[in-house]
Amino acid sequence: MKHRASPTPVDAVAAATPLPGRWRRLLAGELWHDFTHSPVAMLAAAIALLCLLGALFAPWLAPHNPSDLATLDLADSHLPPAWLADGRATYPLGTDDQGRDILSSLLYGARISLMVGLSSVALSVLIGVAAGLLAGFAGGIVDAALMRLCDVMLSFPPILIALLIDGIGRLLFPQARDVLAFAVLILALTLTDWVRYARTVRGSTLVERQKEYVQAARLVGVSRWRLLRRHVLPNVMGPVLVLATIQVGQAIITEATLSYLGVGVPPTNPSLGTLIRIGNDFLYAGEWWITLFPGAALVLIAMSVNLLGDWLRDALNPRLR
């Protein structure tokens, strides 16, 4: 992002112009040029977009509705994918033990996985950026307390923290089903992740607040809140964007892991992790498709998001050019 590399007062004003101008600038800018010249980034983006669309339009794309019990037929259970000897064309990727179509479960499951992953990342960006700005601007005891908390949390593996918060959430709401179970899960992922953003934003805020454009804005009497929102915030968002992209992949994997362990999403709304866990019991019966298709989908999503994040980090870092 250009205005991060050289944050002069002029750029700060430009960053505050309304959205349409920004979009035009983005398309004409270096980032877009970089993107169209990186085959890996474009392939990753295409795969990610395909997964996103598939998940978004699952109700229209899926040949069956896996949660509609009326359409299930136990006689159709344990069918292999269509191209194998006993497979049927109506179930392209086979069926599970309940006779649910794997392709349909997969599309609906990816929907849940992406929903949980994206919303937890959005929430942690919100909390983390706010906390980082606060720590960087307020300094003193607020800063010290927030950063010690980050130190402690970052020294533990995220999966452990997520498990613990999830465990506590289960204890507090033993009857948690559906919406509440999702809320607990998303909260667990959010509370695990926000510290990463807080630390990054605090670091760049400390740098930005020393710069001339901030002092100039202060001098002309811009209020603190407006200074943070319109001047500092746009200039600290570059690293946050990179981190958020990579964390979407991580959040999806963490969610899948929790669901695989049986403490994630409620069983009524299976995510990719839940599907993998269900299929795990049938590996020995030779029914590999129940597990491996959702697993492949999970890896595809995680890989494409990770590659996109890697590319974005390199593209936004002028030193690596």
Place this chain on the structure above:
Amino acid sequence: MLSFILRRLAQAVLVMLVVGMGAFSLFQYVGDPVSNMAGQDATPAQRARLHADLGLDRPAAVQFARFVGHALTGDFGVSLRQGREVSALIAERLPATLELSAVAALIATAAGIPLGVYAALRRRHWDAKATMAASLLGVSLPTFLVGIVLIEVFSVLLGWFPSFGRGTTVQLGAWSTGLLTADGWRHIVLPAFTLAVYQLTLVMRLVRAEMLEALQSDYVKFARARGLPDRVVYFGHALRNTLVPVLTISGLQLGGLIAFSIVTETVFSWPGMGSLFIQAVQFPDVPVMAAYLCLIALVFVAINLAVDLLYAVVDPRLRVHGPIDGGRP
């Protein structure tokens, strides 16, 4: 120097106290031990007496002090699910997890270092590039999926290795080991490799980066100029100087291995602490959760403290360093 050590120690104690407070509040605000212990037909008077006997009528600070006192002696009470001493449960499960983590760490270093050296020395060749690409895949793969694929290939299709349990174990005093029997080794191969994959890729990438840097350095150029054979330059000079950061990161990751074993143990029904913890979260079984939390925190704090202190001894310029990232699932 002394003030640095004292500050680090104080910080470690503070972290443990915060974690202990978290564990303690699990007991405080979640579930009622009286109704669990007294059962349905207890009279109000009996309940009140039990309440007083357990010390629940005392101020929270006093109860916390008592909790810390008990925790220091390893006493976390009785598991709600299994009705046994939590310390006994953990002592029984500890060897399985430690053996699994140790073997995984061994695999990661023994395979990661040569692969990293290879990728650095042949960095312009396609095979080294393919190795690097594979390592990127290794970072993106969730641990449980690696385990499932290994089970599918090596247990179901090929039938080479068993997919669950520890196999035959031998009792050495309080320690049950699976490393003394061939059957035990056959059982540990798949879970240990699953656990090792992430660390292996990490070690490999680190060794490669450090090696590339070392190969550019003056001492390597000088060694070459002296006419030393490649083998001596690469392994005697370059590799030796890369080992310090590599071993540091491996040491730091040891705690991560023990924590990640939660997932691996579930996939392979490995009877360790991780599967104990998962069962506790599902139940939910507060004493076991609290004990596991404190134990893992202790492991992490001890490892971080040891690394910080070692750094300070080795390099006095390094005073306060940020913590190293915990890793990923």
